[in-house]
Amino acid sequence: MTDRVLIIGGGPAGLEAANQLNLLGYKPVIVEKDDTLGGHLAKWDRLFPEGESAEAVLYKLIKPVEHIPVYLNTVVEKADKEGNLFRIKLSGGKEEIVSAILVCAGFSLFPAEKKEEYGYGIYNGVITSSDLEKWFKTGKGVNINNPSKVGFVHCVGSRDEKVCNRQCSKVCCVTAVKQACEIKEKFPDSEVFCFYMDLRMFGRKYEDLYLKAQNKYRVRFIRGRVSEVSEDFNGKVVIKAEDTLSSKPLKVSLDLLVLMTGMISNNSTEDISGILSLNRAEDGFIEPSDTITKMYDSGKEGVFLAGAVTGPKTIPETLSEARASALAIHNYLSNKALQ
């Protein structure tokens, strides 16, 4: 046995698990395919429901693990089980021998251009929630200039059979409400519309944010899906939708349309599940051995799971799961040591 644990993915789940494993006396090693740690959190500005700084949260996650080894721009190419150990071949010719593996490969954002009718990548005024968040954070990426009318389309690539994604992404509803409020903070004279199927305000204080959006910021919530997007002679985005509560079709000209892109299984999940022989569900996310009591258990001895690799999750859920996985690894390695 060795006390080394390989963590695949350096997002919130991987960072938190690394910290917990380190505190438990193990030597975690992080492999991250990108050139920075933090995953999607590193690109985000503020977090729901209270507008916490994403940068401050990320700092809290990275600071305790600054000393642990990290392979950036690196992926796992091969994993061979040798007794109780795994011999891991990494890209770049490096090798690690570890006692356990924690898969925290996270998620990808749905590519909005697949919903062709919304015109992402075609019309200048159509952006994604990720683009907007980057603009909030850096002021770069998209051109937003004092918009008078802004629309948000919920469930873009989520709960949508047409694009083969039936799952709810959980976080988009409250993210749209958060971003709608932020737009009103920056541009108080703007009119903001949210086009939704259902508003799933499941978390604590989410409902408060939703009420604040209505009462303080006068965001207009319209239950109905946008059917098509086009551009008028003045470059404004023209959308057609249905208000299903009043049973009326709508046509609105907007300066900016924000598509709330959902969470889909990470592009790299297919690779890593193949290397480690993990089961993937129909939606592409990895299937744990028990979805009620052992979300962290891959069903393969010595291989554990945490975070959005098993489905859409909020950051607090991801962090809780990372701690649970660290404890499960500790129990696994302790039992092995006793044997």
Added chain:
Amino acid sequence: MIVDGKKKIWSDYQKDIPDDHYFYVRSCIRQNFFPASEKVFLDIVRDRLGLDFFETPHHTTCGGIAYHSDSIPQETLMTIVARQFALMTEAGYENYVCSCITSFGIYNEIINTWFHYPELEAKIRELLWEASKREFKIPKSVVHASDVIYKLRNKILENGKYKLVDKTTGEPLRVVEHIGCHYSKMFPSKGVGGAEYPYVLTGMAEAWGGTVIDYPERRHCCGFGFRQYLVQANRGYSLSNTHKKFESMAPFKPDMIITNCPGCPYFLDRWQYVIEELEGKTYGADSRGIPVFTYEEVAGLVLGYDPWDLGLQMHQTAVEPLLDKIGIIYNKEDKYKI
């Protein structure tokens, strides 16, 4: 507008269009609406470009117009289509090309239905055998005639005499493209460019020198929509659809409209006159209307056909201002020759 984004989608929706050897079927209404279009199509592909397009006088309507107006059940429609396929099989062809967009949708819908419900295909084979002692093969390829012209667009340009360019300014003509709803809205992968940003007519217009306008109601129905017009009480709805499109495209100042459906050019053309009578408003530059063409007519103009041999005298909205703008030579006196 981000043109590269559209190019990306266009590249995703390319379909296989065979080079040659087609079994051609006509539309049941186009010959009344725009009588020279199908003749010109066959003339271009056969005589000008030397391709093999077989046609038989034994073929009938596909039944689509009756199906979409709820006059015949699906099994009847399928048996009519099976007979068309039998004629193709008997003639020794495997590539099926139709003139009508409704038919194109019908053929794709039926082939797709048979794929998912083979027992239904077996039943239709029995019905066809009982009725006519015919058998059929499903075509290897079903394309619309506009797909063929799209594929040949550069050859047409090479052999062309005119371009879609303002002869005075040298600027590209501003073209509205309008595909028939049944071209790709039911099966996006069956249309060149897909359903949201179809390229079949755009590709022709651009190859021949024009520039295409994207306007808010581009995807909207022309106004035909079967029961919108076939049920007399609904005709106001048909007209309001067309009116909505013209109001939307007007700020972009289009020079012309190009279509690939039997109904679209008819309604976009004729309703302009009705709108003028009802509202006193005439669209187009100098309030002379926006001329509406079939893709065969535009191909014919590019190739230098006499406008009156193309049947352009059958249009409600006058085409002469556009012919003059391009610089097409024609004899005004011949417009009403018999």
